[in-house]
Amino acid sequence: xxxxxxxxxxxxxxxxxxxxxxxxxxxxxxxxxxxxxxxxxxxxxxxxxxxxxxxxxxxxxxxxxxxxxxxxxxxxxxxxxxxxxxxxxxxxxxxxxxxxxxxxxxxxxxxxxxxxxxxxxxxxxxxxxxxxxxxxxxxxxxxxxxxxxxxxxxxxxxxxxxxxxxxxxxxxxxxxxxxxxxxxxxxxxxxxxxxxxxxxxxxxxxxxxxxxxxxxxxxxxxxxxxxxxxxxxxxxxxxxxxxxxxxxxxxxxxxxxxxxxxxxxxxxxxxxxxxxxxxxxxxxxxxx
Numbered sequence: 001x002x003x004x005x006x007x008x009x010x011x012x013x014x015x016x017x018x019x020x021x022x023x024x025x026x027x028x029x030x031x032x033x034x035x036x037x038x039x040x041x042x043x044x045x046x047x048x049x050x051x052x053x054x055x056x057x058x059x060x061x062x063x064x065x066x067x068x069x070x071x072x073x074x075x076x077x078x079x080x081x082x083x084x085x086x087x088x089x090x091x092x093x094x095x096x097x098x099x100x101x102x103x104x105x106x107x108x109x110x111x112x113x114x115x116x117x118x119x120x121x122x123x124x125x126x127x128x129x130x131x132x133x134x135x136x137x138x139x140x141x142x143x144x145x146x147x148x149x150x151x152x153x154x155x156x157x158x159x160x161x162x163x164x165x166x167x168x169x170x171x172x173x174x175x176x177x178x179x180x181x182x183x184x185x186x187x188x189x190x191x192x193x194x195x196x197x198x199x200x201x202x203x204x205x206x207x208x209x210x211x212x213x214x215x216x217x218x219x220x221x222x223x224x225x226x227x228x229x230x231x232x233x234x235x236x237x238x239x240x241x242x243x244x245x246x247x248x249x250x251x252x253x254x255x256x257x258x259x260x261x262x263x264x265x266x267x268x269x270x271x272x273x274x275x276x277x278x279x280x281x282x283x284x285x286x287x288x
Contacts, residue, residue, distance in 0.1 A: 006188035006275040008203060009157060014181065015065050015072070016040040016125070017146045018051045018058035020224070021181065022065075026270035029206045031263050032144050033151030034183050036065045040072070041104060041146040042115050045122045047095040049146070052219045055119050060227040072107070074114060082114045092129045097146060103129050138211025139199070142262025150211040150260035154195055155182040159257065162192035166237050175234055178224045180216075182258060186275055195259040200279035205267025210281075213244065213256035220257075 012021040013034035019042075027034050042050040042058065052058050064073040065086070074082045084107065092103035104126025106112075115123040128145045136142050136150045144151040155177070164174040177185055184203065186195070199210045216238060221231035238255040 004188040004190060006156075006186055006194075006277075008184055008269060008271055008273045008275065009187040010177070010182075010185040011269055011271060012181075012183055012185075013037045014183075015063045016042065016058075016061065017049065018042065018055065018219075019061040019063050020059060021178070022063070026204075026268060028266065028268050029152070029203075029263050030266045031142065031151070033147070033263060034269075036069065036145075037151070037183065038145040038147040039065075040107070040125060040127050041095065041097070042119070043095050043104070043124050043126060045124065047093060047104070047124075049095065049097045050119065050121075050123065052222045053217060055121070056222040056229055057119055057227040059222055059224045061115075061118060072111075074111070076118050079114065079118055082110060084108065084111055086127065088127065089130050093124075093126065095126055098148070102134065102146070103132070105129050136211065136262065138260065138262070140209030140211050140262045140264065142209070142211065142264075151263050152184060152208055152261040153180075153182045153214055153258055154184045154186060154198075154208070154261055155180055155214075155258035156186040156189045156192065156195050158187075158189050158192040158194065163234060163237065163257070166241075167233060170237060172233050172237070176224075179220055179222075179234070180214075180258060181219070181224075184269065188275070196256075197281050198259065198277050198279075199281050200264070200277070201261075202276040202278060204269040204273035205265075206263060206269050207265035207267070207278075208261035209264040211260045211262050214258035214260050215244075215254035216257050217254075 012023045014021045015036040017038045062075045072086050090105050095104040107125040111125040201208050221229045223230045242255045
């Protein structure tokens with residue numbers, strides 16, 4: 001029996017940090033990942049980022065960026081859609097992400113009012129400025145927009161299948177892939193957590209370099225369809241077998257599920273593309 005060929009099963013971009021993703025058949029991955037991925041961010045009036053950790057209803061907001069990148073459409077249950085021009089350049093206001101200072105181009109009063117109503121809290125919407133020169137950490141440094149860390153989050157279907165078997169053994173329901181918000185989903189790896197050992201991979205026309213394990217947080221407790229917390233899973237089950245030292249977004253311990261990558265060589269990534277691993281780590285250790 002021939003071994004399955006690992007392939008891209010889904011490609012998703014998340015234009016606004018914390019909001020719903022846009023799944024496509026193909027996309028050009030640039031240095032900062034999928035098109036417009038985390039190019040926008042919702043903040044409070046002091047410039048501190050909002051995420052599903054504290055504002056789970058962000059999951060219900062569905063953004064769309066026009067093909068030319070000049071317009072942004074916002075939809076959410078109970079609200080009239082909003083279509084606004086994207087302000088790509090202009091005065092930059094200070095914003096912060098995990099306590100680190102960045103800049104953001106404010107997207108105006110209409111967007112601020114819309115998000116304030118959607119989240120029932122005073123909010124602003126910002127976009128990465130043209131001179132956003134963020135350098136991300138990890139084994140293969142790179143860049144990204146307002147992502148938690150690296151540009152690309154990759155997760156295999158085999159890993160989710162294994163987690164769901166463990167959840168079922170504890171009497172819990174299976175979780176869908178969107179609970180983990182990956183940019184690239186891989187099928188065809190027979191063993192779960194194969195992504196832990198990948199150090200470099202050609203994915204379609206792009207070349208990705210490992211940065212770190214994806215350490216999970218309270219966002220995984222949010223049902224992406226309802227915008228409500230449904231915890232304590234999957235963190236409770238993951239903590240039983242995926243705990244490791246935490247790095248990147250804070251101290252202490254954490255549980256990993258999936259892997260983060262930098263874009264070493266930009267290129268087109270499409271559903272059905274083969275994953276060609278060009279470098280492995282076979283020590284069995286999973287770097288934080």
